[in-house]
Amino acid sequence: MNHDLLLANIAKHIQLDEDEKQRFCAYLQVKKVKKKQHLLLEGGVNRFAMFVVSGCLRSYHLDENGFQYIQQFAPEGWWIGDMYSLITQEPGHLYIDALTDAELLLISKVNLEKLYKEIPKFNFYFRILAERSLVSYQERSMENLRLSAKERYGKFCLRYPTLTDLLSQKQIAAYIGVTPEFLSKMLHA
Template identity: 40%
Template sequence: MAYKKLFTYIGQHISLTEEDKEQIKSSTRIKKVRKHQFVAEQGEVCRYESFVVEGCLRCYHTDEEGKEHVVQFAIEDWWIADLQSFLSQTPANFSVDALEPSVLIQFEHEDLQALYRKIPKLERFFRLIIQKAFIASQNRVVASYSQDAGKRYIEFRNRYPTIEQRVPQYMIASYLGITPEFLSKIRSRFGED
């Protein structure tokens, strides 16, 4: 079931043979993660790029004062990692942990490099998803500079309608770059609190 979801997702971008699928299965691992369990930790090298089969995770940075800054949520059929750390194999700027019990398919850095050599079209697939992540990141930066918090909240709800039901409000506030109290005021304007 887990690999079926992964192969369906990959199949939206490239076609895989049965041999390709077997190579991927033998070069990855299925990881069950408890709620609050770390997948990657700030300061450590991020060893895995993870595909979310089930569950919900977040990627965040903890500043010197201990304040958490959420930069990404990931639910089913999404990918999560400290991408810079994973790609460069240098210490991570972000931590990734599970907000719900989750099931992941994980690609270890060296095994992924070997898969690129065995299945060259897989490198194209990962380039496409990295491009997509980069575009989303740039759009988020532009929105943070050019939109007020109310518009950012509406856009978050429209773009990710199921996440709000699964994630605590203070984490959504962190993602939006506002305080939980201010998010509560915005939500009350929409009759949500």
């Protein structure tokens, strides 16, 4: 598999020589998944950070009534995982599944730790990802508290411009925290 998309993503933050690129790529596993295939179930331990080469994944939580709360969509070029579970190696709270057929590059927690020691600049790269993830999570939490559903939908469109035609209204509604019926009425008002 071609690792160019991931290496281009990394190159935005750190510079790697050819040897470092090869050593990094040796730690990666290629995984192809089919639409609706789960990569992680609630209560499972997340053992891999996942980079989406093609397709789209999502992470979500189900409440006791079966209502989905979508935490993240991960289109091409994005990372996804249950960070709580990946870091602690404890059972997680999220489901991760494929919304389309997808190709992924995985790096295990074990290999990530080895990579940090072998090529310390990866500490910086993954710290940047973690910081951006934290900022995004904080912004989204504040948006959910202070913005109307219409404003949250607008933020969704800005955050995921390539997904508005790919996703169902049900999935978008679960992300912005409204029912599909409410979203439909809001969009057609």
